[in-house]
Amino acid sequence: EIVMTQSPLSLPVTPGEPASISCRSSQNLLHSNGNKYLDWYVQKPGQSPQLVIYLGSKRASGVPDRFTASGSGTDFTLKISRVEAEDVGVYYCMQALETPFTFGPGTKVDIK
Amino acid sequence: QVQLVQSGAEMKKPGTSVKLSCKASGYTLSFNTLHWVRQAPGQSLEWLGWIGAGPGDTKYSPKFQDRITITASTSANSAYMELSSLRSEDTAVYYCARHLSAALDIWGQGTVVTVSS
Numbered sequence: 001e002i003v004m005t006q007s008p009l010s011l012p013v014t015p016g017e018p019a020s021i022s023c024r025s026s027q028n029l030l031h032s033n034g035n036k037y038l039d040w041y042v043q044k045p046g047q048s049p050q051l052v053i054y055l056g057s058k059r060a061s062g063v064p065d066r067f068t069a070s071g072s073g074t075d076f077t078l079k080i081s082r083v084e085a086e087d088v089g090v091y092y093c094m095q096a097l098e099t100p101f102t103f104g105p106g107t108k109v110d111i112k
Numbered sequence: 113q114v115q116l117v118q119s120g121a122e123m124k125k126p127g128t129s130v131k132l133s134c135k136a137s138g139y140t141l142s143f144n145t146l147h148w149v150r151q152a153p154g155q156s157l158e159w160l161g162w163i164g165a166g167p168g169d170t171k172y173s174p175k176f177q178d179r180i181t182i183t184a185s186t187s188a189n190s191a192y193m194e195l196s197s198l199r200s201e202d203t204a205v206y207y208c209a210r211h212l213s214a215a216l217d218i219w220g221q222g223t224v225v226t227v228s229s
Contacts, residue, residue, distance in 0.1 A: 048219040048222055049149075049219055055215070058213075092156065094216075099171050099173070100159050100175070101147070103157040103159070104156065105156050106156050
């Protein structure tokens with residue numbers, strides 16, 4: 001199965017400052033159709049996970065444009081241009097290229 | 113409003129089975145694959161399997177292949193996940209989620225399953 005890793009695992013941030021999370025996959029997530037099958041989810045305290053980014057760089061409905069994502073076939077990055085208090089939570093990357101889908105260990109983003 | 117509503121918390125003894133439900137509203141369940149994901153206390157997320165539209169259209173994680181069954185009812189617009197031979201390590205929150213555009217875009221509220229003697 002494809003192994004997902006993330007760094008850092010903990011990310012204290014100052015409101016208004018940028019934040020960046022890295023995700024790496026053990027296999028290339030670039031499909032022959034040109035899509036990168038990498039998603040980002042956030043799990044806010046006490047809530048179910050919610051989709052932030054799909055297909056490597058597409059923002060999900062309702063996600064603010066301060067969230068951007070990019071990546072190659074194996075290295076991906078989620079960026080928050082200016083962190084707000086509502087962004088705290090655990091961010092997970094997930095590969096959706098092949099089953100079993102696999103998640104990274106999560107990056108906990110909290111306010112300094 | 114598109115949502116997935118899951119059944120209530122369960123307490124089970126080791127060696128028994130649990131069957132969870134996930135009811136879709138605002139859309140027709142069979143139009144998309146429906147996935148099950150779990151989260152043990154303090155841990156990351158773990159994918160269990162999915163069910164599609166056709167009979168027997170299921171895919172399971174190899175880790176659970178021999179003890180998981182996912183079914184669906186078109187009349188109830190619901191999906192079900194049964195996990196057998198429960199052990200303490202199966203204690204987790206179980207989520208169902210809709211698959212759309214290569215992502216899990218709608219998640220249920222989760223069902224807490226506790227396995228303890």
